[in-house]
Amino acid sequence: MESLDLFLFGLAIFIFSGWCFNTFIHLLSIFYAKWKLHKQHSETETKDLPGISILKPLVGIDPNLFENLESFFTMKYPSFELLFCIQDEMDASRMIVQSLINKYPAVDAKMFLGGKNVGINPKVNNIAIGYEAAKYDLILISDSGIKMSEDTLVDMATHMTQKVGLVHQMPYACPRRGLHSSFEKVYFGSQHAKMYLSADILRINCATGMSCLMRKAVLDEAGGMKEFGQYLAEDFFMAQAFIDRGWRVKMCSRLAQQNSGTYSITHLQQRLCRWMKLRNAMVPATIFWEPISLCFTLGLMNAWAVSYMLDLSPMSYLLVHTLLWFLLDYTLIKVLENGAVPFSKIDFLVCWCLNEFSYPFLILQSHWDPKIHWRGRNFKLKWGGVVEELYTKQTV
Incomplete structure (x- = not known):
């Protein structure tokens, strides 16, 4: 007892x-x-920031899709490109992307249709062609339901210091009705x-894959999109690839504002x-x-x-x-x-x-x-x- x-x-x-x-x-x-969270950045911090290639995988139309995509066209950042990846050539999101490209001709934006079969993950297959075409050393993978504030890229890039290989945003949600x-x-x-x-x-x-900034060279070293196409949680394994190679994974001070119109x-x-x-x-x-x-x-x-x-x-x-x-x-x-x-x-x-x-x-x-x-x-x-x-x- x-x-x-x-x-x-x-x-x-x-x-x-x-x-x-x-x-x-x-x-x-x-x-x-x-x-x-919510740190402010001075103008001096925006100087000499590296270019960023933003991959946007799109499937179908969401009620807030135009608003969400437009927030990427209006971001204040020295040098970036928008790479819209659409799996189905008949996808209706193609019209929204084209209308925004016409509205903001000064923004470097392109569409990639059809995707590429590199694994079982539909999202990875969708962005594979855009990933190969990216011209900058930093890659931002951002879901279609994310709405960005104009200083988010600056915040993420300033967190990408010498020993950091991946910067992600903590998921949150935009205010909506109900x-x-x-x-x-x-x-x-x-x-x-x-x-x-x-x-x-x-x-x-x-790390979350809904809004994640990464060094492309490290991803290529790990095997590129083909390596991560075998997983559904590709974000976890991408982050682990950085950790295994001695890089730090950090969260930035801006929240990932999920703004899907269907909720x-x-x-x-x-x-x-x-x-x-x-x-x-x-x-x-x-x-x-x-x-x-x-x-x-x-x-x-x-x-x-x-x-x-x-x-x-x-x-x-x-x-x-x-x-x-x-x-x-x-x-x-x-x-x-x-x-x-x-x-x-x-x-x-x-x-x-x-x-x-x-x-x-x-x-x-x-x-x-x-x-x-x-x-x-x-x-x-x-x-x-x-x-x-x-x-x-x-x-x-």
Whole structure:
């Protein structure tokens, strides 16, 4: 009996230590975000910045596509080119790109049609021709749903110092209408933001491919687009290629403003579930650590631990823990907004609770169905992150 008590006491200390570490990371992320994000750049910093080739993979038309693409034409940067990559020659996005090229003739912009089959990843296949045609040593891969502020390129380029090989933006979301927009902001501004900020502090590979600036020479050394076409999470493996070669991966101070015109809570949760499946295959440790790092999971575990060690009420402790976590998340999203949150505190509470309660079920779903559905195609994910496409048999 004494050995059991000793084991339970040791387990309680271990859980409480994990809670203290998680809370420390939460606080550290807030202070780091306050120091890191929204920095202003002087005019002297823009001098002698290297040229950048921007690859824009496009598939179909989004309600906000024109607005998003136009933000790249109006960026203030000494020298850059826009390389629009369109897989299907009949894709309607071609008309939008051409209209913007006509509207901004002074901007160096080109279209590449048809793509090139270098692997199983549709995005990599789409940008392969544009990648080969890029004339600058720095490559920015940017998704069609990203809206850029005019100084974003300057910010990313100034972070590309001598020992840095890859600079990425932390995902966030533009303000849009409806509760589903608020839910998106709450997720990317709390749970997701904490993960990205802490990863940048601890130098853990957590780069995002939705807006990522890289040294082309290093990518070529790693095998170019053909090497990364075998993965769906090509961004993770690109970042790892830089890390393996001794380069640093850094997050810049401008947020990646996702501005898709098609958005909903269901759509976001499908994305989150797909990302979980990829994380589980690439970094199996997340299968264990992600569930226990959630607010209510960790709170329940620590409520037992504290009550066992100190004879406190578990329910009272759980309420205090939840309130503290809620306040820290609200503080973090205010830092990301650099001011007032663009929705009411009631909306934040509703979205925060919905996210915290639904996320464990998404984790279970990611294990229940290992297949990945992306861009109208189905893939089977293997350990290590390699995928193979699943083809549906056609009957006549």
